[in-house]
Amino acid sequence: MDTALKKELQQLLEVMEEILQDRSVPRNIRAVIEEAMHKIDEKHPKGEDFSTAIYLLDDISNDINMPTHTRTDIWESISKMEAIKEKIKGQQM
Numbered sequence: 001m002d003t004a005l006k007k008e009l010q011q012l013l014e015v016m017e018e019i020l021q022d023r024s025v026p027r028n029i030r031a032v033i034e035e036a037m038h039k040i041d042e043k044h045p046k047g048e049d050f051s052t053a054i055y056l057l058d059d060i061s062n063d064i065n066m067p068t069h070t071r072t073d074i075w076e077s078i079s080k081m082e083a084i085k086e087k088i089k090g091q092q093m
Contacts, residue, residue: 008083012080013040017037024070025070026065033074036052037053061075
């Protein structure tokens with residue numbers, strides 16, 4: 001993984017960490033976000049890891065107990081994950 005991609009991944013993880021620190025976010029949502037973070041926070045994350053994380057976040061994005069600002073952050077995170085996943089896929093070819 002090149003340095004630009006690592007920087008993008010680090011920025012993504014920082015946004016997700018901010019969600020985890022927000023106590024207005026319900027515990028079950030924070031748990032799913034933490035699980036998604038573990039999927040992509042490896043030394044060599046694969047496209048499949050990002051697909052799993054995207055699925056996890058997409059699944060909780062419609063939770064009625066989620067604060068609106070958190071939903072926006074999750075959608076932004078999903079978008080960034082999809083972009084990183086495509087870049088990883090492009091590097092593997």
